[in-house]
Amino acid sequence: xxxxxxxxxxxxxxxxxxxxxxxxxxxxxxxxxxxxxxxxxxxxxxxxxxxxxxxxxxxxxxxxxxxxxxxxxxxxxxxxxxxxxxxxxxxxxxxxxxxxxxxxxxxxxxxxxxxxxxxxxxxxxxxxxxxxxxxxxxxxxxxxxxxxxxxxxxxxxxxxxxxxxxxxxxxxxxxxxxxxxxxxxxxxxxxxxxxxxxxxxxxxxxxxxxxxxxxxxxxxxxxxxxxxxxxxxxxxxxxxxxxxxxxxxxxxxxxxxxxxxxxxxxxxxxxxxxxxxxxxxxxxxxxxxxxxxxxxxxxxxxxxxxxxxx
Amino acid sequence: xxxxxxxxxxxxxxxxxxxxxxxxxxxxxxxxxxxxxxxxxxxxxxxxxxxxxxxxxxxxxxxxxxxxxxxxxxxxxxxxxxxxxxxxxxxxxxxxxxxxxxxxxxxxxxxxxxxxxxxxxxxxxxxxxxxxxxxxxxxxxxxxxxxxxxxxxxxxxxxxxxxxxxxxxxxxxxxxxxxxxxxxxxxxxxxxxxxxxxxxxxxxxxxxxxxxxxxxxxxxxxxxxxxxxxxxxxxxxxxxxxxxxxxxxxxxxxxxxxxxxxxxxxxxxxxxxxxxxxxxxxxxxxxxxxxxxxxxxxxxxxxxxxxxxxxxxxxxxxxxxxxxxxxxxxxxxxxxxxxxxxxxxxxxxxxxxxxxxxxx
Amino acid sequence: xxxxxxxxxxxxxxxxxxxxxxxxxxxxxxxxxxxxxxxxxxxxxxxxxxxxxxxxxxxxxxxxxxxxxxxxxxxxxxxxxxxxxxxxxxxxxxxxxxxxxxxxxxxxxxxxxxxxxxxxxxxxxxxxxxxxxxxxxxxxxxxxxxxxxxxxxxxxxxxxxxxxxxxxxxxxxxxxxxxxxxxxxxxxxxxxxxxxxxxxxxxxxxxxxxxxxxxxxxxxxxxxxxxxxxxxxxxxxxxxxxxxxxxxxxxxxxxxxxxxxxxxxxxx
Numbered sequence: 001x002x003x004x005x006x007x008x009x010x011x012x013x014x015x016x017x018x019x020x021x022x023x024x025x026x027x028x029x030x031x032x033x034x035x036x037x038x039x040x041x042x043x044x045x046x047x048x049x050x051x052x053x054x055x056x057x058x059x060x061x062x063x064x065x066x067x068x069x070x071x072x073x074x075x076x077x078x079x080x081x082x083x084x085x086x087x088x089x090x091x092x093x094x095x096x097x098x099x100x101x102x103x104x105x106x107x108x109x110x111x112x113x114x115x116x117x118x119x120x121x122x123x124x125x126x127x128x129x130x131x132x133x134x135x136x137x138x139x140x141x142x143x144x145x146x147x148x149x150x151x152x153x154x155x156x157x158x159x160x161x162x163x164x165x166x167x168x169x170x171x172x173x174x175x176x177x178x179x180x181x182x183x184x185x186x187x188x189x190x191x192x193x194x195x196x197x198x199x200x201x202x203x204x205x206x207x208x209x210x211x212x213x214x215x216x217x218x219x220x221x222x223x224x225x226x227x228x229x230x231x232x233x234x235x236x237x238x239x240x241x242x243x244x245x246x247x248x249x250x251x252x253x254x255x256x257x258x259x260x261x262x263x264x265x266x267x268x269x270x271x272x273x274x275x276x277x278x279x280x281x282x283x284x285x286x287x288x289x290x291x292x293x294x295x296x297x298x299x300x301x302x303x304x305x306x307x308x309x310x
Numbered sequence: 311x312x313x314x315x316x317x318x319x320x321x322x323x324x325x326x327x328x329x330x331x332x333x334x335x336x337x338x339x340x341x342x343x344x345x346x347x348x349x350x351x352x353x354x355x356x357x358x359x360x361x362x363x364x365x366x367x368x369x370x371x372x373x374x375x376x377x378x379x380x381x382x383x384x385x386x387x388x389x390x391x392x393x394x395x396x397x398x399x400x401x402x403x404x405x406x407x408x409x410x411x412x413x414x415x416x417x418x419x420x421x422x423x424x425x426x427x428x429x430x431x432x433x434x435x436x437x438x439x440x441x442x443x444x445x446x447x448x449x450x451x452x453x454x455x456x457x458x459x460x461x462x463x464x465x466x467x468x469x470x471x472x473x474x475x476x477x478x479x480x481x482x483x484x485x486x487x488x489x490x491x492x493x494x495x496x497x498x499x500x501x502x503x504x505x506x507x508x509x510x511x512x513x514x515x516x517x518x519x520x521x522x523x524x525x526x527x528x529x530x531x532x533x534x535x536x537x538x539x540x541x542x543x544x545x546x547x548x549x550x551x552x553x554x555x556x557x558x559x560x561x562x563x564x565x566x567x568x569x570x571x572x573x574x575x576x577x578x579x580x581x582x583x584x585x586x587x588x589x590x591x592x593x594x595x596x597x598x599x600x601x602x603x604x605x606x607x608x609x610x611x612x613x614x615x616x617x618x619x620x621x622x623x624x625x626x627x628x629x630x631x632x633x634x635x636x637x638x639x640x641x642x643x644x645x646x647x648x649x650x651x652x653x654x655x656x657x658x659x660x661x662x663x664x665x666x667x668x669x670x
Numbered sequence: 671x672x673x674x675x676x677x678x679x680x681x682x683x684x685x686x687x688x689x690x691x692x693x694x695x696x697x698x699x700x701x702x703x704x705x706x707x708x709x710x711x712x713x714x715x716x717x718x719x720x721x722x723x724x725x726x727x728x729x730x731x732x733x734x735x736x737x738x739x740x741x742x743x744x745x746x747x748x749x750x751x752x753x754x755x756x757x758x759x760x761x762x763x764x765x766x767x768x769x770x771x772x773x774x775x776x777x778x779x780x781x782x783x784x785x786x787x788x789x790x791x792x793x794x795x796x797x798x799x800x801x802x803x804x805x806x807x808x809x810x811x812x813x814x815x816x817x818x819x820x821x822x823x824x825x826x827x828x829x830x831x832x833x834x835x836x837x838x839x840x841x842x843x844x845x846x847x848x849x850x851x852x853x854x855x856x857x858x859x860x861x862x863x864x865x866x867x868x869x870x871x872x873x874x875x876x877x878x879x880x881x882x883x884x885x886x887x888x889x890x891x892x893x894x895x896x897x898x899x900x901x902x903x904x905x906x907x908x909x910x911x912x913x914x915x916x917x918x919x920x921x922x923x924x925x926x927x928x929x930x931x932x933x934x935x936x937x938x
Contacts, residue, residue, distance in 0.1 A: 013765075013766050013768070013836030013839075014766070014767065014768025014769075015766045015836060015839050015840075015849065015852070016762055016763065016766040016767055016849065016853070017766075017767050017768035017770075018849075019763075019849075020763045020767035020768070020770060021763075022763075023759045023760065023762050023763030023767065024759070024760055024763040024764070024767075024772075024776055026755075026756040026759055026760070027756050027757065027759065027760035027776070027779070027780055027820060027824075028776065028779065030756055030816065030817055030820060031779050031780060031782060031783070031817060031820060032779065034795070034798070034813060034814065034816075034817035035779075035782050035783055035786075035791065035794070035817055035818070036779065036782070037798060038791075038794035038795050038797060038798035039786070039790070039794045041794065041797050041798050041801050042790075042793055042794040042797050042798075045797050045801075055800065107686055107689060107690050107693070108690070110680070110682070110683040110686035110687065111683075111686055111687040111690040113680070113683055114680075114683040114684055114686070114687040115687065117678045117679060126687075128925070128929055129691060130690075130691075130694070131925060132921075132922060132925055133694040133695065133698065135874050135921045135922070135924065135925045136698065136917075136918055136921045136922075137877065137878045137895065137914075137917050137918075137921065138878055138880065139878075139880050139895045139898055139899060140698075140701075140898070140914040140917055140918065141697065141698065143701070143898070143902055143906060143910065143914060144697035144698055144700065144701040144914065145697045146902075146906065147697070147700065147701055147704070147712070147906050147911070148696065148697045148700055150713075152713045153713075154700050184693060184694070184697070187690065187693065187694060188694070191690070203677070203678050206677045206678060207677050209677075210677040216677065216680060219677065220680065241785075241787060242787065242788065244787060245787030245788060245789045245790065247788075247789055247880075247881050248880060248881075252902065261789070262789045262881075265789050265793060266789070266884075269793065269796060269885060270884075276797070279793060280793060280797060283789065283790045283793040283794070286787060286789070286790060287786060287787065287790045290785070290786070290787055290790075291785075294785060364840075364844060365843075365844075366840050366844075385843070385849075386840065386843040386844050387843045387844070387845075387846045387847055387848055388846075391844075392844055392845065393840075393841070393844045395837050395840075395841055396837075397835065397837060399835065399837040399838050399840070399841035401838060401841070401842075401856055401859075401860075402860065403859040403860060403862075412842070412845050412847070412855075413844075413845030413846055416842075416845055416846035416847045416851065417846045460845070461844075461845075464845065464846065
């Protein structure tokens with residue numbers, strides 16, 4: 001009765017309440033030391049002075065952020081103008097990630113819906129098929145995509161063979177290649193949460209809408225999509241956020257001209273232009289951007305749930 | 311010190327969850343060897359009380375004794391009582407035999423002794439041939455019997471049963487009732503049974519404790535509770551009844567005369583607080599009322615509707631003054647002869663002693 | 671029910687699903703096919719051959735790839751084991767620990783590596799090791815992997831545990847088991863499918879990781895992804911496709927195991 005309250009089918013009990021802190025200690029310690037503390041250190045480093053060829057000098061300065069947002073000329077003595085280079089890289093990243101997310105949604109939603117409406121025993125097989133690529137090494141998948149999209153690659157061979165084109169299309173090292181790569185990398189992340197939502201959707205609602213004279217597409221737009229919105233939002237986050245900070249797809253498929261945030265940050269720590277405080281500052285700005293998006297969506301979701309509650 | 315011949319003594323047990331009080335000072339005793347039932351609607355606190363005896367809920371205030379030993383502060387694994395859970399809670403990764411052996415092994419029995427005892431127990435519940443199967447390969451009724459065997463195997467001093475029949479279908483439930491009762495008699499173990507089903511309680515129990523809203527309403531033998539309910543809740547919850555408002559006219563030692571709102575009078579046993587002029591409620595069981603043809607009797611009225619319910623026909627009669635009385639007539643040749651179409655003028659006869667005065 | 675009368679199905683959705691599968695699988699299938707190419711050039715098909723597999727094991731770069739494979743698999747094994755143990759313990763604390771004030775904070779901490787973009791975690795971890803003066807190498811990769819694998823191991827274990835009614839451990843205690851015995855004899859075996867799924871997921875995630883490894887690895891210590899990346903930078907060679915195909919088989923084998931485990935579990 002009032003004892004073990006099992007809300008929403010998920011069990012929570014207090015059997016091991018007496019040893020709870022001991023059980024949680026390893027995860028607290030592990031994550032606090034190796035995730036939380038490093039992020040805090042990163043924040044500190046973003047205010048330090050750069051040392052050439054990597055590392056930092058322990059002198060606090062706003063130079064990294066200043067370099068990100070303002071242009072003070074080659075010798076730093078001109079009046080500050082807005083520095084567009086890095087802002088544009090961020091903007092391009094958001095744009096690329098957004099397009100990849102949209103593409104993933106356009107293909108992912110019908111797929112998720114289709115799978116969720118299969119009979120129960122074939123459904124698991126479909127889900128299994130969607131899941132496999134998610135388990136395959138992302139680097140290998142990106143390399144495979146690079147191989148497929150090459151100028152003399154199988155895709156161009158195929159298009160030439162069908163006669164759709166007469167000369168190979170240049171795809172690799174374009175914006176489109178990056179979008180395709182991001183879309184391909186994270187597509188399963190779009191399908192799985194939407195599938196989970198549609199599977200829980202009560203199809204009697206669709207029948208009720210049809211009974212009240214709604215045609216199928218109206219039913220989809222007015223009834224199904226609002227009902228599975230949490231799954232759609234989750235899917236979009238799961239594609240957008242990793243796309244924003246992605247490194248492999250832009251680096252391998254985009255070439256030098258289609259630089260994204262990931263490559264910008266990587267360069268500060270790996271390349272010769274190493275500037276750790278600047279890399280830490282760019283990482284902080286990316287992290288802030290992502291957290292703002294997540295908090296905004298979480299609050300919206302919470303409000304929607306409150307309104308939906310009877 | 312409570313009398314040690316009682317299996318369980320609950321003394322002033324209170325259970326609070328934050329500001330919500332689930333049990334308000336319960337005191338009751340369960341005798342050795344009896345089939346004892348805690349009966350009440352869901353949320354009445356009966357399962358909470360059972361779980362307090364088992365050790366799954368802390369006792370906020372009060373004491374619980376098991377054959378005279380105070381147990382309310384012992385963890386569940388140190389209490390020699392076992393539970394048959396509502397969903398059976400058979401361990402899905404163990405075979406039937408391993409399930410039944412579990413408690414014995416935990417108490418330190420050797421594998422051999424545990425296996426022998428488990429065999430006996432599975433014999434008792436007629437499932438010996440299934441010992442190597444997994445719980446999921448058994449039907450609901452069979453799982454129920456395994457749960458029973460598992461709980462009985464360590465020979466608990468008291469067996470606690472938490473609505474064990476509620477997941478079974480009607481026919482199986484009826485068969486299990488007599489099986490449970492006979493196993494209880496055979497083993498001589500005290501059974502404490504929780505249910506919300508009054509029929510289950512009436513057919514199986516030696517004694518019943520009726521609970522509502524965290525309070526003990528009435529405790530007694532099945533017949534006693536049905537024939538002499540103490541209050542409106544018990545009268546209404548156990549079986550069906552007509553509840554009538556009345557005013558006490560006079561009290562003559564043990565017999566009280568009560569006047570209904572329409573002026574008719576009824577005699578019934580006077581209870582403790584009955585004083586002339588007091589407003590009381592009367593309970594009259596429908597099967598203690600008969601229909602007779604209209605005859606100028608003051609107990610006259612009109613048939614409002616007949617409801618056929620198989621073994622009986624239930625007739626609602628509208629008496630003068632707006633009082634409705636439900637009458638149950640057996641579906642027999644003699645009974646059916648006394649049934650009239652709606653709108654017919656009839657008179658009703660209330661058997662002597664049928665009216666029962668209630669405390670509230 | 672006729673297709674016309676069924677309000678659930680939408681024409682075209684099946685085609686989209688097939689397109690989705692084609693997109694997901696065609697690069698993998700094509701790389702697998704070309705890994706058996708007899709030609710030295712990746713653009714021309716010259717018939718079947720196993721020469722690039724032989725090249726991976728015995729060719730000029732075989733030493734580098736073998737060492738990378740040993741590093742990758744040993745790190746994945748240790749990181750998955752450690753993170754699964756930590757996650758099992760944490761899930762027990764959170765799902766079976768009653769109500770407590772730090773519950774939300776604990777859940778947030780555990781899922782933190784999932785919310786932070788991987789490149790940020792990579793930068794932060796590198797800076798952290800630099801700050802405490804840890805020499806970058808095998809150990810730094812291992813420690814970083816254990817930390818970011820925790821949420822991946824945690825999620826299936828928590829999901830599994832939330833599906834187990836607490837009456838099972840109560841029944842065990844009712845039958846004279848202590849809390850520790852109830853955990854070992856009842857709860858742990860019942861959680862096993864979730865634990866196996868969590869372990870496999872953590873293993874794959876560790877084996878898969880490139881970005882964080884690339885940041886925290888020292889000079890000279892390579893895992894398979896960093897070795898492949900280094901090699902691909904000079905252009906895709908057929909031996910890379912052979913390695914990719916082998917890793918593909920490992921991944922598919924692991925998903926299949928986890929699928930069979932969950933399937934077997936739901937059928938009993």
